[in-house]
Amino acid sequence: MAEAQGGRSLVVDAVTHRYPSGALAVENINLDIKGGEIIALLGPSGCGKTTLLRIIAGFIAQTQGRIIIGDDIVDTLPPNRRAVGIVFQNYALFPHLSISENVAYGLAARGIDKATRQRESQRLLELVQLPTMAERLPRQLSGGQQQRVALARALAIKPSILLLDEPFAALDKNLRLDMQIEVKRLQRVSGITTLIVTHDQEEALSMADRVAVLSQGKLEQFGTPSDVYDRPQTLFVNTFVGSSNRMPGVVVSADRTAAKIRLDAGAEIIARPAAGALTEGGRVTVCIRPEHLQFVGDETGFAGVVGMSLPLGATVVHEVTTADGSGVKISQARIGETRALDSGAAVRLAPLAPSLANAFPATL
Amino acid sequence: MGAAPASRDVTSYGMGLAAPLALFFLLFFVAPLLQLFWLSLHNDTAGLHWGLGQYLHFLTDPFSLSVLGSTLLLGAEVTAVCLVLGFPIAWLYQRVGPRLQTIIILIVLLPLLTSVVVRTFAWIVILGRQGIINATLQSLGIIDTPLKLLYTQFGVVIALAQVQMPLMTLPLITALGRIDPNLDDASCSLGAGSWRTFFRVVLPLSLPGVIAGCTLTYAAAITAFITQSLVGGGQMLFMPMYLYQQASTLQNWPFASAISIIFLLAVLAVVSVFTTLGRLSRGYGGA
Ligand SMILES: Nc1ncnc2c1ncn2[C@@H]1O[C@H](COP(=O)(O)OP(=O)(O)OP(=O)(O)O)[C@@H](O)[C@H]1O
Ligand SMILES: [Mg+2]
Numbered sequence: 001m002a003e004a005q006g007g008r009s010l011v012v013d014a015v016t017h018r019y020p021s022g023a024l025a026v027e028n029i030n031l032d033i034k035g036g037e038i039i040a041l042l043g044p045s046g047c048g049k050t051t052l053l054r055i056i057a058g059f060i061a062q063t064q065g066r067i068i069i070g071d072d073i074v075d076t077l078p079p080n081r082r083a084v085g086i087v088f089q090n091y092a093l094f095p096h097l098s099i100s101e102n103v104a105y106g107l108a109a110r111g112i113d114k115a116t117r118q119r120e121s122q123r124l125l126e127l128v129q130l131p132t133m134a135e136r137l138p139r140q141l142s143g144g145q146q147q148r149v150a151l152a153r154a155l156a157i158k159p160s161i162l163l164l165d166e167p168f169a170a171l172d173k174n175l176r177l178d179m180q181i182e183v184k185r186l187q188r189v190s191g192i193t194t195l196i197v198t199h200d201q202e203e204a205l206s207m208a209d210r211v212a213v214l215s216q217g218k219l220e221q222f223g224t225p226s227d228v229y230d231r232p233q234t235l236f237v238n239t240f241v242g243s244s245n246r247m248p249g250v251v252v253s254a255d256r257t258a259a260k261i262r263l264d265a266g267a268e269i270i271a272r273p274a275a276g277a278l279t280e281g282g283r284v285t286v287c288i289r290p291e292h293l294q295f296v297g298d299e300t301g302f303a304g305v306v307g308m309s310l311p312l313g314a315t316v317v318h319e320v321t322t323a324d325g326s327g328v329k330i331s332q333a334r335i336g337e338t339r340a341l342d343s344g345a346a347v348r349l350a351p352l353a354p355s356l357a358n359a360f361p362a363t364l
Numbered sequence: 365m366g367a368a369p370a371s372r373d374v375t376s377y378g379m380g381l382a383a384p385l386a387l388f389f390l391l392f393f394v395a396p397l398l399q400l401f402w403l404s405l406h407n408d409t410a411g412l413h414w415g416l417g418q419y420l421h422f423l424t425d426p427f428s429l430s431v432l433g434s435t436l437l438l439g440a441e442v443t444a445v446c447l448v449l450g451f452p453i454a455w456l457y458q459r460v461g462p463r464l465q466t467i468i469i470l471i472v473l474l475p476l477l478t479s480v481v482v483r484t485f486a487w488i489v490i491l492g493r494q495g496i497i498n499a500t501l502q503s504l505g506i507i508d509t510p511l512k513l514l515y516t517q518f519g520v521v522i523a524l525a526q527v528q529m530p531l532m533t534l535p536l537i538t539a540l541g542r543i544d545p546n547l548d549d550a551s552c553s554l555g556a557g558s559w560r561t562f563f564r565v566v567l568p569l570s571l572p573g574v575i576a577g578c579t580l581t582y583a584a585a586i587t588a589f590i591t592q593s594l595v596g597g598g599q600m601l602f603m604p605m606y607l608y609q610q611a612s613t614l615q616n617w618p619f620a621s622a623i624s625i626i627f628l629l630a631v632l633a634v635v636s637v638f639t640t641l642g643r644l645s646r647g648y649g650g651a
Contacts, residue, residue: 057549057553058553059549059552059553078552079549079552079553080552080553080554080555080556080557081555082553083555084553085553085554086549086550086553088546088549088550090544090546092544092546092547092549092550093550094547094550094551094564094565095569096568096569105551105554105556105564106554106555106556109551109554109555109556109557109560110555153550153554154553154554156554157554157555
């Protein structure tokens with residue numbers, strides 16, 4: 001591939017946007033993206049992902065802050081001069097143009113001659129594995145194929161940044177996996193800096209080099225998938241990415257790396273202060289993932305009563321009600337004959353390791 | 365498939381419901397039309413001699429042909445004016461907030477809420493020798509003698525364009541509203557400027573609306589008896605008035621019938637050109 005300018009860096013510098021209606025959609029977002037990275041923008045519906053994407057593409061002028069692509073501040077450039085490729089959630093293919101005309105659209109806008117356009121669109125259609133579809137109209141293609149065409153169309157202009165807004169949301173599960181692999185392959189080949197908007201955490205964790213987690217317009221955490229999953233910096237990230245048990249408690253003693261917490265469920269455990277130092281006596285929420293809990297014998301851990309057990313393929317999830325009445329989930333790998341647990345059985349639970357329990361100051 | 369019998373049920377049901385309208389059409393549209401056709405096949409006013417004389421007369425008479433020609437031309441001019449003025453309004457409508465949309469729709473629909481006669485007299489007041497336009501221009505000292513606006517082709521076209529404007533604007537608004545707004549953004553992000561986006565995306569995708577609007581406006585403009593005759597006055601003769609004179613004043617019913625049939629065929633020809641264009645552009649409309 002000759003995507004010469006693939007891999008330009010993208011800096012989102014203190015960007016805030018307030019819609020004319022008054023809604024504060026994104027607030028003081030800072031992202032420093034290296035050339036060639038795949039970044040996932042992850043967050044629940046309405047958290048401002050699309051808004052941020054549209055600001056980067058130039059469709060919305062942000063209220064404050066700057067967008068820097070490579071060495072250029074692009075804030076004053078209209079979308080058609082930014083060389084940012086965008087794939088819309090509904091693909092937005094031109095329904096009246098053939099597939100090859102769709103792919104060549106951006107090249108025609110650049111005044112490139114017809115022969116080159118045709119060659120180029122054929123090359124891109126081969127790249128997305130649709131070489132035989134050139135003469136069809138978009139509505140004669142399946143969703144996944146339209147998606148590929150949208151991708152080819154965006155790549156045709158050799159963008160310096162590629163933006164994908166929920167690109168796989170409309171696809172069924174198998175096709176989604178295929179397309180995720182496909183996009184990742186294309187991104188590796190072309191080296192184009194890529195930003196994928198998604199509210200699917202698995203997609204974010206599996207595809208991206210780094211994940212930016214947004215909530216209510218604010219950046220919660222920006223880090224590698226393992227950072228975000230294993231070392232979440234906020235309670236929101238801990239509970240939004242992957243599932244997590246939230247257990248309230250009180251700090252008994254704390255230093256910078258470890259804190260002793262008395263859980264309301266009735267045990268003292270060691271946890272990691274995930275969002276900075278904790279004050280003694282303060283209330284906290286401890287997050288422990290279901291797969292990071294284990295059954296223990298004797299007097300350690302906290303007590304509970306098994307409610308329901310759900311066999312979920314490779315794992316079994318047990319619902320346990322603790323002494324303070326809250327529910328906790330624990331998942332166990334199904335290795336051979338897993339010990340069957342009767343409803344109503346008394347058990348004791350504890351985290352696998354102190355670093356796997358994250359303590360956050362409780363918000364009121 | 366399980367759906368097939370159900371859908372047959374639905375169609376037979378629909379046919380039954382259409383029967384009263386079909387009967388009405390048969391009685392008050394098809395029957396008079398046949399009678400008209402029968403009348404037109406007579407060479408004399410008394411209706412005693414069969415023949416194609418009336419048609420031959422029309423088609424060999426330069427005056428009749430010129431009336432037909434100027435009527436079809438008038439329709440084309442009105443349609444063009446409506447399209448050129450209506451498109452920006454429809455385009456604007458899709459790009460403003462809901463409050464402005466209500467105002468635009470109201471302005472577009474307003475002509476439909478007043479009688480054609482009233483609107484036409486308003487145009488006479490505006491275009492007349494001592495009308496609003498001439499009075500204003502004279503008081504500003506731009507002209508010395510009043511311009512002849514009334515009883516001119518220009519006057520008729522302008523008045524008709526205003527009267528028929530909703531027929532153009534409403535289909536255009538519908539067609540433009542169907543276009544996915546993301547297509548605009550997609551075009552722009554691919555490097556196209558606003559003009560290219562308009563001509564390559566917006567215009568082709570709005571073609572079904574353009575064709576529907578043109579067909580309606582054209583058909584309405586060439587048959588608009590009241591506006592044509594009041595604003596056009598005695599000097600300008602168009603088909604509806606010509607027909608009226610032959611039938612009512614001269615009592616030449618066979619010739620009037622032949623004029624009607626020829627006019628009808630001419631209109632059908634033009635309309636079918638529009639619909640053929642519409643069918644060709646069907647691929648565009650999409651969802
Ligand atoms: N045109 C607009 N005018 C006013 N407010 C808007 C507009 N578009 C979005 N918003 C608001 O801004 C916030 C962020 O919207 P945005 O579309 O960026 O969310 P999102 O993260 O993309 O959500 P989703 O996952 O549902 O697509 C929302 O609260 C939304 O209501
Ligand atoms: Mg969105």
